[in-house]
Amino acid sequence: MLVLDRLEKRFEGKQVLRGLTLAVRPGELFGLCGANGSGKTTVMRIVLGVTTADAGEVRWNGAPMDAAARRRIGYMPEDRGLYLKQRPLDQLVYFAMLSGVPQEEAERRAREWLEGLEVKAAANDKLEDLSLGNQQKVQLIAAVIHDPELLILDEPFSGLDLHAVDAMVEVLRAFAAGGIPVLFSSHQLDLVERLCDRVAIIRDGAQVAVGTVAELRESLQQEGPSGWTLAEVYRELSR
Numbered sequence: 001m002l003v004l005d006r007l008e009k010r011f012e013g014k015q016v017l018r019g020l021t022l023a024v025r026p027g028e029l030f031g032l033c034g035a036n037g038s039g040k041t042t043v044m045r046i047v048l049g050v051t052t053a054d055a056g057e058v059r060w061n062g063a064p065m066d067a068a069a070r071r072r073i074g075y076m077p078e079d080r081g082l083y084l085k086q087r088p089l090d091q092l093v094y095f096a097m098l099s100g101v102p103q104e105e106a107e108r109r110a111r112e113w114l115e116g117l118e119v120k121a122a123a124n125d126k127l128e129d130l131s132l133g134n135q136q137k138v139q140l141i142a143a144v145i146h147d148p149e150l151l152i153l154d155e156p157f158s159g160l161d162l163h164a165v166d167a168m169v170e171v172l173r174a175f176a177a178g179g180i181p182v183l184f185s186s187h188q189l190d191l192v193e194r195l196c197d198r199v200a201i202i203r204d205g206a207q208v209a210v211g212t213v214a215e216l217r218e219s220l221q222q223e224g225p226s227g228w229t230l231a232e233v234y235r236e237l238s239r
């Protein structure tokens with residue numbers, strides 16, 4: 001289980017996280033929702049160890065998150081991070097090997113993933129020659145090729161068509177079904193509602209609400225919200 005315990009973060013005098021606390025359980029698809037600048041990426045970067053919290057703690061399976069545990073995380077950053085000028089296969093093999101997968105196995109996995117996700121690319125295509133959807137699939141493969149124990153994805157669905165969204169959803173569901181906690185952020189609340197077991201809504205770096213979509217609806221304690229979509233609940237809760 002991933003636990004974020006009372007995280008605080010300040011950038012240049014500006015308080016970005018204010019005691020943010022949440023837990024992502026094994027096998028759970030957990031959606032992080034919040035307006036631009038509410039702190040979602042900062043939370044992920046703290047879990048990854050890219051930036052440090054001023055206070056609070058990240059725990060993984062009961063112990064403080066350390067470098068060894070971080071190597072077992074699969075991360076898809078918002079700015080993606082693969083090289084546009086290189087061939088997808090080469091990059092995937094490279095990333096897998098960085099995480100300790102032997103070369104032959106890395107090549108086998110990379111080919112299998114590319115085929116499985118139907119990434120259409122000619123042998124010498126660079127990443128930039130692929131459609132946006134196919135590029136994003138390659139980014140996803142880079143995050144999962146080392147068989148992570150925890151998956152963290154920053155806006156994995158942005159810019160994707162329905163077909164690519166479905167492919168992405170299928171992969172995330174398969175990891176969750178295997179007991180992996182999956183934490184992702186998204187502004188696409190219809191997708192979050194369709195996909196997530198639980199959702200956290202954050203505003204100004206603090207948690208406003210957490211639970212299943214049904215629980216969030218109930219928390220409004222108003223007449224008639226039973227048919228509300230997550231988008232409607234979100235609007236109400238983040239006022």
Ligand SMILES: Nc1ncnc2c1ncn2[C@@H]1O[C@H](COP(=O)(O)OP(=O)(O)OP(=O)(O)O)[C@@H](O)[C@H]1O
Binds near residue numbers: 011034036042043
């Ligand atoms: N390295 C940094 N230096 C200074 N300020 C930063 C830094 N990283 C983030 N911030 C600020 O922290 C706040 C939260 O940013 P963050 O990227 O975590 O939000 P977000 O919820 O992921 O937003 P978005 O939905 O736009 O991706 C913003 O005001 C941002 O400008």
